[in-house]
Amino acid sequence: MEEINEAELQSESLERLLHLVEMVNNILKDEELLKAISKLVVSEETFLIIDRLPQLIKLIEQLTRQENLEKIELMLSLLQSLDKQMLEKLSNAFKAIKAEEKVKPMSISKMITTLSEPEVSKGLNVMLNLLKALGS
Amino acid sequence: MSEAKKVVDARGLSCPGPITNLTKAYRDAKNGDVLEIWATDPGFKSDIKAWIERTKNELVELREEKDKIIAIIKITAKK
Amino acid sequence: MINMAEKKKFLIVGGGAGGAILANSLVKDFDVTVINDSPYHYYWPQLLQIAFRNDYSNLYRSLSSLLVKGVNLVIDRVKKVDLQDRIVTLSNNKTMNYDYVAIAPGVTIEHKGIDGNEKLVEQYGDFHSTPQNASKVFDVVSNMKKGTFVIAVGDPYHRCPPSPYEGILLADEVFRLRGVRNDINMILAVPYPRAYPAETFNEVLEPILKERGINVMTFFTADKIDTENKKITSLEGEELSYDAAIVVPVHKGPKIEIKPDDAINQDGFINADKFTNQILKYDDAFAIGDASTSANAKTGVTAHLQAKVVSKRVLGLDARNTGRTNCPTELGFEKGTFVISDYNHPAAKVPANTINFIMKRLFADAYWDIIRHPEFWDPIFDVYFENTQPEVLWKLFR
Ligand SMILES: Cc1cc2nc3c(=O)[nH]c(=O)nc-3n(C[C@H](O)[C@H](O)[C@H](O)COP(=O)(O)OP(=O)(O)OC[C@H]3O[C@@H](n4cnc5c(N)ncnc54)[C@H](O)[C@@H]3O)c2cc1C
Numbered sequence: 083m084e085e086i087n088e089a090e091l092q093s094e095s096l097e098r099l100l101h102l103v104e105m106v107n108n109i110l111k112d113e114e115l116l117k118a119i120s121k122l123v124v125s126e127e128t129f130l131i132i133d134r135l136p137q138l139i140k141l142i143e144q145l146t147r148q149e150n151l152e153k154i155e156l157m158l159s160l161l162q163s164l165d166k167q168m169l170e171k172l173s174n175a176f177k178a179i180k181a182e183e184k185v186k187p188m189s190i191s192k193m194i195t196t197l198s199e200p201e202v203s204k205g206l207n208v209m210l211n212l213l214k215a216l217g218s
Numbered sequence: 219m220s221e222a223k224k225v226v227d228a229r230g231l232s233c234p235g236p237i238t239n240l241t242k243a244y245r246d247a248k249n250g251d252v253l254e255i256w257a258t259d260p261g262f263k264s265d266i267k268a269w270i271e272r273t274k275n276e277l278v279e280l281r282e283e284k285d286k287i288i289a290i291i292k293i294t295a296k297k
Numbered sequence: 298m299i300n301m302a303e304k305k306k307f308l309i310v311g312g313g314a315g316g317a318i319l320a321n322s323l324v325k326d327f328d329v330t331v332i333n334d335s336p337y338h339y340y341w342p343q344l345l346q347i348a349f350r351n352d353y354s355n356l357y358r359s360l361s362s363l364l365v366k367g368v369n370l371v372i373d374r375v376k377k378v379d380l381q382d383r384i385v386t387l388s389n390n391k392t393m394n395y396d397y398v399a400i401a402p403g404v405t406i407e408h409k410g411i412d413g414n415e416k417l418v419e420q421y422g423d424f425h426s427t428p429q430n431a432s433k434v435f436d437v438v439s440n441m442k443k444g445t446f447v448i449a450v451g452d453p454y455h456r457c458p459p460s461p462y463e464g465i466l467l468a469d470e471v472f473r474l475r476g477v478r479n480d481i482n483m484i485l486a487v488p489y490p491r492a493y494p495a496e497t498f499n500e501v502l503e504p505i506l507k508e509r510g511i512n513v514m515t516f517f518t519a520d521k522i523d524t525e526n527k528k529i530t531s532l533e534g535e536e537l538s539y540d541a542a543i544v545v546p547v548h549k550g551p552k553i554e555i556k557p558d559d560a561i562n563q564d565g566f567i568n569a570d571k572f573t574n575q576i577l578k579y580d581d582a583f584a585i586g587d588a589s590t591s592a593n594a595k596t597g598v599t600a601h602l603q604a605k606v607v608s609k610r611v612l613g614l615d616a617r618n619t620g621r622t623n624c625p626t627e628l629g630f631e632k633g634t635f636v637i638s639d640y641n642h643p644a645a646k647v648p649a650n651t652i653n654f655i656m657k658r659l660f661a662d663a664y665w666d667i668i669r670h671p672e673f674w675d676p677i678f679d680v681y682f683e684n685t686q687p688e689v690l691w692k693l694f695r
Binding site for chain 3: 098101102104105108109111112114115117118119121122
Binding site: 238296 | 453515530532
């Protein structure tokens, strides 16, 4: 009885294997499917990625180290706490500073007034927090 | 053959939708028949108006009840 | 180990998509017999591939090779099912009795349901009936050089809701590849207020039809075909001229006498509960798939899901149909989408792209394995269906 079951089991797994081979064969014969897959896989962008794969892997390795993961998580929570409107104001504030710079070097008094603008000081705060979170 | 009144219950159908049921009933209907269609799909009201405009049959009544939309149609334009 | 004598007798009428999966899912717990009127199981979606690609590869397999060991197979035509006395009568008047019965014989195609369609099919074929008719379509689309090419829907209850759209888009692809597209006017005529009946999915489909230059005629239900003068008249009273035309034929229920009479509706479909597939008050009788009124869309996926519900219910579980549809739709040029809806949600706006085409083809190529090994595929499908619920998709694709 035992032996028969063993043989039966073996023939069943053999059959399963044959069925899987048939399915893979179906897939490999499906020219249009393969064309679609290769279109997705073979593009300028994917080639660039493949080209840079060694660097990317290195980068991923660094990013996924425990201590870095923790930092990234902190940064994410920080990012979540920022609202979009405020970020827009912040970027406007930065642009404003830059525009001023182009015209003439900013006078100390001008800089102090700029720094005391609520948008700018908020922005600086964010920057400081980011730097802290990064642990630098 | 006498004229008939038929209720077409298309409640709870959104795809392919109540118009499909109406088409089916329309195939079997003849001029003079009255079809009463029940539907819950909110898009039904505009669809039925468009159908009437296209087929030139007569919309006797279109009303909304608590649990359904009811359209009563008199078949007049069948060839 | 359960003794054969203790197992209850489960008869399954029809070994198609629904019947075969049901049999393979039940064999552990029941003494299962499938009755099918031919030794073959057909994969009907292949008719489109025959009609527009001349590809016959996946059309059929022998049914015996798809059924798990232990399932009995009888090749014969069922004439009658008596639900009251629990008797199934075969073509030679031999009878079989049962403890449970599931009726899954699919549809009957009735070309004569539309005046002139029998003649039209002889000329141009179609892709809802037989491989022979599908091959006629291929002849037409690979030889036509100019004129008007029409696909018209005569019966909104046809198999696979997206199939007429797939048909016209695949025809467009063939004409383009042959370089004759500019000389061919393509028309899709439908009974609905817009190209696709479900408004939401129409938002995905209509722009594609437009982009490919296909003219859509709405509120046009093909009713009469004048093959002499090459004209189709609609139920709504309009006329359409063609040089080549395919009219999606009328679908009726199976040609099986079912007792009592109120178990079938006026078109011959079996009245079954949309949640449980039970027929009337008979808790030992079920109807699944295309033959049953419980199938809100005539698709293999629906038949498959209903088979799973029945296989659970007869073991005492309270499984229910959700009305989930999952119609893979090929759009030509390696693009695809899915029509996904359920009883409580209209079709989601699943975008057309290459990934969806790949998914569709992988499903198709895995079809035989899915039928043979429900135990292997069930968990995979559970995850797939769970993560692609219309409710979820509605949030993703607004
Ligand atoms: C062009 C086209 C494209 C499609 N595309 C898709 C798709 O992409 N995805 C999808 O999910 N579905 C698709 N479908 C639909 C799908 O093929 C059907 O919904 C599915 O086959 C239904 O399964 P069923 O078991 O109800 O019936 P069937 O698969 O038709 O099986 C019925 C079986 O019963 C047997 N039978 C009939 N009468 C009797 C009798 N009196 N006695 C004994 N045996 C009998 C038949 O021989 C057959 O084997 C498509 C259909 C078509 C036509």
